[in-house]
Amino acid sequence: xxxxxxxxxxxxxxxxxxxxxxxxxxxxxxxxxxxxxxxxxxxxxxxxxxxxxxxxxxxxxxxxxxxxxxxxxxxxxxxxxxxxxxxxxxxxxxxxxxxxxxxxxxxxxxxxxxxxxxxxxxxxxxxxxxxxxxxxxxxxxxxxxxxxx
Amino acid sequence: xxxxxxxxxxxxxxxxxxxxxxxxxxxxxxxxxxxxxxxxxxxxxxxxxxxxxxxxxxxxxxxxxxxxxxxxxxxxxxxxxxxxxxxxxxxxxxxxxxxxxxxxxxxxxxxxxxxxxxxxxxxxxxxxxxxxxxxxxxxxxxxxxxxxxxxxxxxxxxxxxxxxxxxxxxxxxxxxxxxxxxxxxxxxxxxxxxxxxxxxxxxxxxxxxxxxxxxxxxxxxxxxxxxxxxxxxxxxxxxxxxxxxxxxxxxxxxxxxxxxxxxxxxxxxxxxxxxxxxxxxxxxxxxxxxxxxxxxxxxxxxxxxxxxxxxxxxxxxxxxxxxxxxxxxxxxxxxxxxxxxxxxxxxxxxxxxxxxxxxxxxxxxxxxxxxxxxxxxxxxxxxxxxxxxxxxxxxxxxxxxxxxxxxxxxxxxxxxxxxxxxxxxxxxxxxxxxxxxxxxxxxxxxxxxxxxxxxxxxxxxxxxxxxxxxxxxxxxxxxxxxxxxxxxxxxxxxxxxxxxxxxxxxx
Numbered sequence: 001x002x003x004x005x006x007x008x009x010x011x012x013x014x015x016x017x018x019x020x021x022x023x024x025x026x027x028x029x030x031x032x033x034x035x036x037x038x039x040x041x042x043x044x045x046x047x048x049x050x051x052x053x054x055x056x057x058x059x060x061x062x063x064x065x066x067x068x069x070x071x072x073x074x075x076x077x078x079x080x081x082x083x084x085x086x087x088x089x090x091x092x093x094x095x096x097x098x099x100x101x102x103x104x105x106x107x108x109x110x111x112x113x114x115x116x117x118x119x120x121x122x123x124x125x126x127x128x129x130x131x132x133x134x135x136x137x138x139x140x141x142x143x144x145x146x147x148x149x
Numbered sequence: 150x151x152x153x154x155x156x157x158x159x160x161x162x163x164x165x166x167x168x169x170x171x172x173x174x175x176x177x178x179x180x181x182x183x184x185x186x187x188x189x190x191x192x193x194x195x196x197x198x199x200x201x202x203x204x205x206x207x208x209x210x211x212x213x214x215x216x217x218x219x220x221x222x223x224x225x226x227x228x229x230x231x232x233x234x235x236x237x238x239x240x241x242x243x244x245x246x247x248x249x250x251x252x253x254x255x256x257x258x259x260x261x262x263x264x265x266x267x268x269x270x271x272x273x274x275x276x277x278x279x280x281x282x283x284x285x286x287x288x289x290x291x292x293x294x295x296x297x298x299x300x301x302x303x304x305x306x307x308x309x310x311x312x313x314x315x316x317x318x319x320x321x322x323x324x325x326x327x328x329x330x331x332x333x334x335x336x337x338x339x340x341x342x343x344x345x346x347x348x349x350x351x352x353x354x355x356x357x358x359x360x361x362x363x364x365x366x367x368x369x370x371x372x373x374x375x376x377x378x379x380x381x382x383x384x385x386x387x388x389x390x391x392x393x394x395x396x397x398x399x400x401x402x403x404x405x406x407x408x409x410x411x412x413x414x415x416x417x418x419x420x421x422x423x424x425x426x427x428x429x430x431x432x433x434x435x436x437x438x439x440x441x442x443x444x445x446x447x448x449x450x451x452x453x454x455x456x457x458x459x460x461x462x463x464x465x466x467x468x469x470x471x472x473x474x475x476x477x478x479x480x481x482x483x484x485x486x487x488x489x490x491x492x493x494x495x496x497x498x499x500x501x502x503x504x505x506x507x508x509x510x511x512x513x514x515x516x517x518x519x520x521x522x523x524x525x526x527x528x529x530x531x532x533x534x535x536x537x538x539x540x541x542x543x544x545x546x547x548x549x550x551x552x553x554x555x556x557x558x559x560x561x562x563x564x565x566x567x568x569x570x571x572x573x574x575x576x577x578x579x580x581x582x583x584x585x586x587x588x589x590x591x592x593x594x595x596x597x598x599x600x601x602x603x604x605x606x607x608x609x610x611x612x613x614x615x616x617x618x619x620x621x622x623x624x625x626x627x628x629x630x631x632x633x634x635x636x637x638x639x640x641x642x643x644x645x646x647x648x649x650x651x652x653x654x655x656x
Contacts, residue, residue, distance in 0.1 A: 008251040009159050097247070097258060101158035101286065101333070106256040108247060133251065 001089075002120045006132035007108035012143035014098045014105045018074045020139070021094060024052055024066050030142065031135045033057055051081065060084040067091065080113075085123060088114040107136055152270045156282035157258040162293035164248045167255045168224045170293075171244060174216045175202055180292050181285045182403075183207055201231065207403075208414040210234040217241070230263075237273065238264040257286060275429075280366075280402075284332050335656070336428035337636040340390045342382030345637035345644070348427075353392070355430045358405035363435035365417060369451035370426050370654040371396030372639045373484075374548070374573055379424060380640065386424055393636075394426025396455040398447035401438075408435040416441040418611075420455035421601065427636055429656040436604045439611045445618060452651035453625045455597075456485040457614040458607070459570070460492050460623070462600040463546055465613070467593050468566050472497025474543040477533060477560055479553050480573070481518055482509035484651035488623045489546055491517040495622035498544075501536055503529055503553075505646060512649045516624065530559035541565060541588075551575035558590065566591040626650030 010017050020030050025045040027034035037054035039045050045052070046069055053063045060083070068077040074096035080087060092111035099106050109132040115123055160167055170176050174195040178187035187204030189195050190213075195202075200216045211234065218227040225245040230237055242261035249256050259282045265273050338351040358364045376393045379386030386393060398418040401411050411417065419426075421437035441450050464470050476493045480486045481502025493500045494517035502513035502521040510521035522532045533542050541562030547553050548571030557567050567590055569577060585592065601607045617623045628648040631639050633656045642648050 005248070005250065007247060007249050007256070009249060009254070009256070097256065098155070098157060099159055099256065100156045101283070104159075106157070106159070106247065106249065136251070 001112050001114060002124050003110070003112050004124050004128045004132065005108065005110040006128050006136060007106065008133075008136045008140060009099060010105045010107050010136070010139050010143050011102075012105060013103045014074055014096045017105045017107065017139060017143065018071075018096055020142070021076065021096075022046070022069070022071070024050065024069070024076070024078070027052070027054055030138055032138050033130070033134060052078075068093075085126075086115065086119070087123060090114075107139065109136060150265060150267055150270055151262055152265045152274050153260065153262045154274050154278045154282065155258070155260040156278055156286060157256065158286045158290065159249060160255040160257055160286075160290050160293050161252075162255060163253045164224065164246050164255045167257070167289070167293060168221075168246055171246065172196060172219060172221065172224075172226060174200055174219075174226070174228070177202070177285070178204060180288050181281075182288050183280065183284060218243075235273065235276065236265075236269075237277070257289070259286065279332060279334065279429075287332060332430065334429040334431075335633065336392050336431075337394075337633065338390050338392055339380055339386065342380065342386075342389070345380070345640040347380060348393070348637045348640065350634045353428065355428070356432050358403055358408070358432050358435075360406045361408060361435055362405040362432055363408055363411055363417075363438055364402040364404075364430065364432045365397070365399045365438070366402050366430045367397045367399040367426070367428065367656050368447040369398050370394055370633065370656065371420070371451040371455055372636075372643060372652040372654060373455050374571060374643065376424075376427075377640055377644055392425040392427050392431075394424055394428075395422065396420040396451060397426040397431075398441060398450035398454070399430075402430065404435060411435055411438060411440065416443065416447060418447070418450040418454045420458055421607075422598070427633065427654065429633065437601070437607055439608060442615055445615060448627070448630070448653055448655075449618070449625045451653050452484070452627050453488060453614070453618070453623065454611075456488050456651065457617070457623060458601065458610050459485055459597055460488040461610045461614055461617075462595065462597070463489065463568060463570060464492055464496060466600055467568050467570070467595045468544050470496045470498050470544065473499075475499045475501070475537055475562075477501050477503065477542045477545040477547075477557070478513075478518070479503045479545070479547045479549045479557070480646075481513035481516075481521060482649045483548075483646075484626075484628075484648070485548065487512065487516040487626050487650055491623045492617060493517065494519075495617070495620070501533060501542065509649055512626070516626070524556075529556050533560040537562070544568060546570060548572075549574050550577050554580070558585075558588075561588055561590055564589045564591070566593065568593045568595065570595055628652050630655050632656075 023045055025037050025039050027037050033056055035055045035057045037052055040051040040053055043050040051065050055061050062083040063081040064078045066078050077093040080090040090113035094109045097106040175187055175189050178184045183206050185205045185207045187202050190201040190203055193200045198216055198219055201213055203213045205211050213231040214228045216228050227243040230240040240263035245258045247256040332355050333352050334355050336353045337348050339347045378384055379393050401413050401415045403413050404411050417438050418441045419438045425431050476498045478486050478489045481490055482504050490500050490513055500518040502518035503524050504510045504513050504521050513521040520536050522529050542560050544566045545557040547557045547569050550572030552574035554577050628650040629652045633654045639652045
């Protein structure tokens, strides 16, 4: 089963970064690739099971279900319900860990999914670079210089 | 209560290099600066869950820890404490690595939990978090940063034969090697001159000691008038940002090359430049750091060292006091004042203290003054003339300056000695020298630094002070113990002259 893992260090305390990414409906605010988002059925964005429907800047439409949200572990997991990527059983987790030295944050974003073997390399590369890394780098830029040192 | 400690950092090396080093349960002797020697008991492999590592710290402490979990999948290991010189009941620690894909670095998380009484929890949490985790992490960062450049293989650990564990170290009697890592600590920093509000708690780096330097952990910090002058910008702290404070007692963490009179673990005290005492730990020149005798508590030392050395030079050098002389001490219930009252009486002088309240009068008399005059309520010079049968006083110790100079002059006997050793109320300013002839007044304006110029000078004075403490000739009186983070409150109290005795900050 293909696995994608991207991680980085963000120059801001965990609480500050978590305040941004915790919002399951907040992708347009902090990622460079989401144009608009809404939560279906008028649910709160932190209700487990809620579905976000969002439109990418390239026009693609994606629906994802919130599987887990932990304010204790600063982590969020979700599954793709519909997307143009043609992946199956896609479950991703975005998680922060405090870097006590310098008051920074370690951020990791990972996913497991199923797909036709021929498309595996392309999808792993696309998700890793254009989604996870692009998202984390946007967070880095947003918080540049916000750490303690 | 259950105490949890967590530290984490980023190491500038790929996880494929960090994990093979860390997963070796006996590798800590190769990278942790506090560890002198370590071996796995029974010659077991260091990745055998259940293995016990026995190790000795550079300060002499002996510990045993057992590996209770090791996972190559999660890149984590857990261990518990079997024996240690400090009580850390139920201590279990976990080290975990994560790959930082961006930049091929490694995230290291080191956490633990243990049981402790509420009173000891903070100190133990700091001990573990700072002296074990932070120091270890800094050493790993430094070591692996170098290793990734040239991929230098790590040196083999020196493992003593299992039959004679650790005796090599014991036999060699080697002095501890300097700890190479920087450590971070809490300090009070001033970034601009001003009132007590400019004293701000900050995290600062404490670099390893260079040649002739020593790194200390403070246990108690003295608060002195000179700190107030530095903070306000009068003198002493010209270049900002700076950490104030001239006096503290503590323990040596490590020493730099060329330092022979101190070693790791020694209790010490100092009162000298450069400023920087308002910190949990610091690195400073070693020459003016004095060994603290074991019978004198660090808190006592921090309360009386600078003031006691000052009293020593005022009473023995600036005016070598003779039995039968009369002495006037201004601010007699302050930290220095109480010491002057007690020590002057022990030298056979008759002491009159000037104070600002009845409570302070009581304190001055308790310390050794024969009389106390409450200034502001009484005409001090008239009271002194009356108490000396109209003759006036032989010596005045005046640290007040501007506000008291005329009173001191008026109180003096003929050929009396005015020792102006401070300027709490402001500089004395321009004065008419000729008028001193009306009484043949002798005037001194001593500077502490000129009487403690050599280490020999300082140690001689320190020995005399320690002996006076033992004899009860000077008795430490602590007005307040305040947390280091409350340095501003300490300054406010000293500035408003509310204190009776010394104020110490406890890190």
